[in-house]
Amino acid sequence: MKRVHSTTWCNIVASLRCRLRVLRVCGGALVVFSAFPPLSLQTVEARVLTGDELERIATIRTSFTRLLMEIAQVAKRPDLSDAENECVNSVFRELMQTSEELGSYEYLITIETELTDVGDDASMKGVLKFAVDKALDVLETERKRLGDVSEQCPRNSPSAGKAQQAIRFVVGTVGILKSIQPRL
DSSP, X not given: OOOOOOHHHHHHHHHHXXXXXXXXXXXXXXXXXXXXXXXXXXXXXXXXXXXXXXHHHHHHHHHHHHHHHHHHHHHTOTTOOHHHHXXXXXHHXXXXXXXXXXXXXXXXXXXXXXXXXXXXXXXXXXXXXXHHHHHHHHHHHHHHHHHHHHHHSOTTSHHHHHHHXXXXXXXXXXXXHHHHGGGO
16 A cells, blocks of 8 residues: 655655755765755864864754654655654654754854954854854753654654654753853
8 A cells, every 4th residue: 555645744845855955876875965054173263162062063953954864764654554654744843843943043053153253252152142042942842842742652653763862852952052051
């Protein structure tokens, strides 16, 4: 029996494709480029954040992309029940919504690497503190929403596993941002 994906799933995938440019390379592997250029620690001269902090922030994007790709793969499984399929779709929608909400804060957090003429570190710290604080608020809300979605997923199923993986991603991202928060 061939599974027909819902219009919602098609819209979600279309949204992901618009947000990320996906290119196929040798061996069928996927290379995903985000809307923002990746941080290159050899060329970055940040004044407020350390190279280690910038590196940890850069891992968030990589982990997020990997998680979305894994969820998309699970959603393609023909053996998923309707309840599992709805759960996977809900997790994916929640993550995409959060991605949209966090986009401007991500830009503000990483903008320091692009600014070279601003001599006022206090102002930059203020911008970074604002962005980190707002991102943490969004992530806390997302953790709660994903918890609600997870409770609706069938127990011990691939969809429930992905919901829990999404929650762990959010918690890990909160940890990264909270680790830099005291310096701001």
